[in-house]
Amino acid sequence: MSREWFEPYNPTSPFASLYEEEFKLPLERTLEEVASIEKIIQSMDNKPRVLDLAGGFGRIGSLLVQGGLVGSLIDLDLNRRLLKVAQKSGINNAIEGDMRYLGFTADTFDLVLLMFTSFGYFVTPEDDLKVLQEAKRVLHLGGTLLLDLPNYDRILQNFSPERDLLLLDNSKIVYRKELVGDLLIETRTRIFSDMNQAQMPPIRLRIYNQKSAGDACLRAGFSAVHAFDQNLQTYEPTSSNRLWLVCTV
Ligand SMILES: C[S@@+](CC[C@H](N)C(=O)[O-])C[C@H]1O[C@@H](n2cnc3c(N)ncnc32)[C@H](O)[C@@H]1O
Structure with missing residues (x-):
């Protein structure tokens, strides 16, 4: 499964x-x-x-x-x-x-x-x-x-497709939002201080x-x-x- x-x-x-x-x-x-x-x-x-x-x-x-x-x-x-x-x-x-x-x-x-x-x-x-x-x-x-x-409604009106978050270990997560049908999908990419990157599972929310x-x-x-x-x-x-x-x- x-x-x-x-x-x-x-x-x-x-x-x-x-x-x-x-x-x-x-x-x-x-x-x-x-x-x-x-x-x-x-x-x-x-x-x-x-x-x-x-x-x-x-x-x-x-x-x-x-x-x-x-x-x-x-x-x-x-x-x-x-x-x-x-x-x-x-x-x-x-x-x-x-x-x-x-x-x-x-x-x-x-x-x-x-x-x-x-x-x-x-x-x-x-x-x-x-x-x-x-x-x-x-x-x-x-x-x-x-x-x-x-x-x-407000999120879609003021749509900001990208944000990032600095973590305690100095790596950061870059979030990229996109609308796919009725879903708001936010991909998550972790960027480490040595600039290595790792893809993380996305957030997938159905819009209500x-x-x-x-x-x-x-x-x-x-x-x-x-x-x-x-x-x-x-x-x-x-x-x-x-x-x-x-x-x-
Ligand atoms: C954004 S958090 C909200 C937590 C809490 N309600 C609050 O107000 O702080 C979403 C929560 O849903 C839980 N969750 C996700 N899918 C679930 C499922 N299918 N059944 C039960 N809990 C689930 C997660 O583990 C997480 O704790």
């Missing part, structure tokens, strides 16, 4: 050993997101049972647990190494798994989080849909899925906007979908940083 780009099979895959350096977010952004999630939680009757789907090293989940904001929290991720980090930051329930196939019975959670562009990874849109269908299946009636996506992501959530069986930005303000395709879809079962 062919390997998929998001699997940590290769140390140079995007979610493998360099993950923390490549995808480091400013603490202010994480705190802003947690504050918005707290508002969503406050609208619930009880402290929710939360599934942090593709929760990684617990960037969000650990703060929710430490803040006593949740009744329980499970971090499910494909990457065992990131889950070990999550456990060290206070998440006792860190489970290795694929977000398309959840081993939980129906009705297990009140809130499912899918944060920081953890959607649109698969070869087919049908597999993306499976993630939403599984989230819906494991949620309690009245439960909520929070889907956090980039504002792709407010309409197509909302339609996918409705197709997955959610009864209502509301679009916000990351501060729970009205989503503006021309200016919002993030697209937050709050989907209700």
Whole structure:
């Protein structure tokens, strides 16, 4: 079976050993997101049972647990190494798994989080849909899925095809973005200080906007979908940083 780009099979895959350096977010952004999630939680009757789907090293989940904001929290991720980090930051329930196939019975959670562009990874849109269908299946009636996506409308309007990132060992990664059909593909080339180069697996994201992501959530069986930005303000395709879809079962 062919390997998929998001699997940590290769140390140079995007979610493998360099993950923390490549995808480091400013603490202010994480705190802003947690504050918005707290508002969503406050609208619930009880402290929710939360599934942090593709929760990684617990960037969000650990703060929710430490803040006593949740009744329980499970971090499910494909990457065992990131889950070990999550456990060290206070998440006792860190489970290795694929977000398309959840081993939980129906009705297990009140809130499912899918944060920081953890959607649109698969070869087919049908597999993306499976993630939403599984989230819906494991949620309690009245439960909520929070889907956090980039504002792709804005990214495409201000398309910058190349960027680079200096790593701690003084090598750098050069990213080149291109649009191929409905995919945003970012190739990654590592350039070492002696100028040797190594090609790394690319990042491949299926582009979803407010309409197509909302339609996918409705197709997955959610009864209502509301679009916000990351501060729970009205989503503006021309200016919002993030697209937050709050989907209700
Ligand atoms: C960009 S990170 C986001 C992590 C976390 N949600 C956050 O907000 O910091 C994407 C995560 O998805 C995980 N992942 C990728 N494919 C997955 C899959 N098929 N099933 C479960 N997790 C997956 C990666 O291991 C990585 O931790």
